[in-house]
């Protein structure tokens with residue numbers, strides 16, 4: 109992409125190429141094949157979980173994860189308002205009710221102090237979403253889950269390799285998910301993973317992913333499933349990508365450090381790293397201080413004129429017309445989510461970006477904000 113600095117560009121090498129060619133030469137291009145199994149094993153290992161179940165995307169992984177949990181129609185799952193819509197749609201589609209909390213103003217992950225007051229007799233689970241590479245304060249979530257007998261689902265789509273007190277994101281809960289969309293830490297183009305230590309959940313996830321075929325009697329179904337299978341070709345790319353995860357994380361952290369240095373002094377809130385966290389800075393997100401006259405839409409369009417792509421933050425779930433029309437979240441307010449959604453955006457931070465490009469982005473942003 110000549111002259112343009114994309115918001116995110118993946119980085120592939122020889123191994124990805126060779127693996128894909130191997131699939132084509134051997135004819136193993138569907139969801140059967142050795143790369144799928146290897147990818148599942150390596151992914152589970154990377155998050156210290158026992159089972160990995162590869163699926164077609166992070167959104168489908170969330171659907172499968174929620175459907176693995178035993179709950180009844182109308183049961184409630186608590187999640188942050190500041191996240192991607194997939195988290196809430198997975199809950200709604202499974203017949204459960206999403207219940208929101210605000211996010212923390214420093215880390216932008218769920219405000220764990222707000223969870224307990226949302227727990228009712230119908231609450232079954234807490235969905236913790238690690239945001240932009242920074243982990244949720246999991247001890248608080250896990251102790252509430254323990255106290256009230258709740259399941260914990262972790263969405264680690266943006267935090268593959270991030271750590272909480274030395275524990276891996278995606279490895280601290282009953283069931284967790286990863287995404288391998290093109291802008292995620294490692295990518296298979298589209299793809300996702302369900303992770304769990306629970307043998308029953310793993311078996312159920314495998315079944316849900318594959319139309320709920322029954323091993324003992326094929327084409328005979330007792331439940332509704334999905335075709336959420338990942339192909340061997342995608343997994344072949346994933347295996348190669350996963351070999352680079354540690355290096356990718358080192359680079360992401362370097363990139364964040366460089367942005368931090370270059371942008372010092374600007375009227376912005378920067379991404380942080382709590383003393384208990386290892387942030388992998390999936391995307392380098394910033395929030396404009398109130399003193400800045402422009403809003404992100406204006407800043408992003410000025411950056412675009414210079415060939416620099418950027419993206420706004422998530423729009424909060426409680427302000428999504430699709431849910432409001434369903435009667436959800438109508439009079440609710442989550443001020444931190446509302447504020448950062450209106451003032452936040454993220455800068456180019458894909459794996460392929462160079463230091464020179466980061467410097468150019470910082471330089472243009474300085475011109476705009478000064």
Ligand SMILES: *Cc1c(COP(=O)(O)O)cnc(C)c1O
Nearest residue numbers: 165166167192194265266287289
């Ligand atoms: C990207 C993402 C997803 C969805 O993943 P897809 O593979 O795009 O379906 C889910 N949760 C979070 C937090 C994400 O960032």
